[in-house]
Amino acid sequence: MIVVTGATGKIGSETVRLLAEQGLATRALVRDPARAPGGSFPAGVDIAVGDFERTDTLDAAMRGADTVVLISPSVPEQEIAVIDSAVRQGVKHVVKITNHKATASSPVGRRRDHARIEAHLRASGLGFTLLAPNIFMQNLFAFAPVIKQTRGFVMSAGDGRFAMVDSRDVAATAAAVAAAPDDHAGRTYLLTGPELITYADVARALSDELGHEIEYRRISPAEHRAAMIEAGVPEPVATSNAQVFGLIAEGDAEWLSDDVEAVTGVPPRDVRTFIADHVSAFV
Ligand SMILES: NC(=O)c1ccc[n+]([C@@H]2O[C@H](COP(=O)([O-])OP(=O)(O)OC[C@H]3O[C@@H](n4cnc5c(N)ncnc54)[C@H](OP(=O)(O)O)[C@@H]3O)[C@@H](O)[C@H]2O)c1
Structure with missing residues (x-):
């Protein structure tokens, strides 16, 4: 069980x-x-x-x-x-x-x-x-309301690169390991999408899929923290999120691995596939 x-x-x-x-x-x-x-x-x-x-x-x-x-x-x-x-x-x-x-x-x-x-x-x-x-593609759902209203989103991760992963591929890896745990005992797997991207790449992928320009508006982590608090995010969460976004801007999430495919036998989804699969959430 x-x-x-x-x-x-x-x-x-x-x-x-x-x-x-x-x-x-x-x-x-x-x-x-x-x-x-x-x-x-x-x-x-x-x-x-x-x-x-x-x-x-x-x-x-x-x-x-x-x-x-x-x-x-x-x-x-x-x-x-x-x-x-x-x-x-x-x-x-x-x-x-x-x-x-x-x-x-x-x-x-x-x-x-x-x-x-x-x-x-x-x-x-x-x-x-x-x-x-790495960072979940599903985090992009948090941008959906503002994308619908303003054809853009704000972020404080600058041009930091990250290997965003679809949480469905995290689940596929978890299921594969749970099905044969002895084969994976003591191992740590780094789960990423197939490529290093920036939020500018995310905006481009959204623009291409939606058929109109989606703007990535860069703000500082301090501005982001204040905006999150004003939007009702609890202060400790806003502080922690802004801290992480600032680290991403500095390259903290710039790591890529082929562990998803090595464990599941299937390449991880890219961000364009994620957006295409969930396009209705952003229009
Ligand atoms: N988001 C990212 O980019 C990212 C990146 C790397 C790692 N992670 C890690 O991913 C993990 C979160 O996974 P996720 O995004 O799949 O989680 P999630 O969607 O936020 O879901 C959290 C789950 O925990 C359940 N839960 C919360 N409190 C509970 C309680 N007291 N008793 C029983 N169940 C409870 C929730 O149930 P209810 O439906 O009842 O609330 C829900 O099923 C965290 O460890 C996080 O650090 C996230």
């Missing part, structure tokens, strides 16, 4: 779909099953209603499982609770979504959080595989 946490989210919902498609015994850990994409999970998927904050529900979800795909908003106490429950319930392998730059001394809080969880996982004695994705 493979348990997928965060099963209503971007990576988790697609991981569940792919595992079920292969006929593998799959359990989705969810707070609310109705939040599944389209309102329900594929037939045959076991649903465990639970919460990272409630140990009893984690233990019930882990019972009888061999493998856990651990996806969450990466609050350390919550992921550590899942790992501890996995140990108690005799799980053998955890596939964890993490961050490529996760270190205990990172200036970015969420990277320190991932480092803390990774350290706990390594010390747990469980088998594990770490999946470290």
